[in-house]
Amino acid sequence: MRTLKWDPMFDPEEKTSIVTAWISFPTLPLNFFGKEAIFALASAVGKHLQLRMATQKKTRSSCAKDKVEVDLIGDSPTRINMGVRKKTREVVEKWVAIKYD
Template identity: 70%
Template sequence: MKPLTYLHGEPKIVWEEEEIQQMIINEKLQYAAMEKFSYGWPDIQELRRLIPKQCDLKGEVNIGLLSNRYVLIRASLLEDYVNLLSKPQFYITHNYRSYPMRTLKWDPLFDPEEETTTTIAWISFPSLPLNFFGKKTIFSLAAAVERPLQVDMATQNRTR
């Protein structure tokens, strides 16, 4: 239990960044993506069946309703997480209807009333010397923009 403190007579609890990161891991949210349906969607049971197949997810996923238009997908594999975030939109087909589903990165401060400003981007380092192609080096360079997710296959294999 975290100790309660008071600020101007109001109770508050303070968590350190490391504690918040541990909560994210404990709740299996490190590979969490949100899917936004703007124009209707099948019921949640159907989505749990359809999304893994139609989004080509390989590992186990937990799919739950966040709000009236948002679904949370907690992937167990980094590969599935990257797959979800690398495509800005999927189309879920059910009963001869197609439902556009927009993928967003889950954020602990998510508010369904506000549009998210977080997105996924590919970062390119033109003319990068070969001795900088190691994963730790690439991740260190990419961290200048934000937390890197993955190195592409061409870089890993040093083919391009």
């Protein structure tokens, strides 16, 4: 079974490579659980659709989750490099893993 984006003109005979999927960021530090940070990370995978409620409320600090539209054609990233600015203004690279549910 595949979950597809709702379309009023849905044709079951037409093939599509766009699906909705939950992605998670298991190594994302809790201070980056804000909507803007997660939306920016998720945009590397596809179009943001829905942020998990536990992520919004920061009740599960072990993993941030977001629902995105994913194009199955092409490579999907397994990690994202993000720059983190320290108090000294120095930017440090941090790799954030992406898990596809």
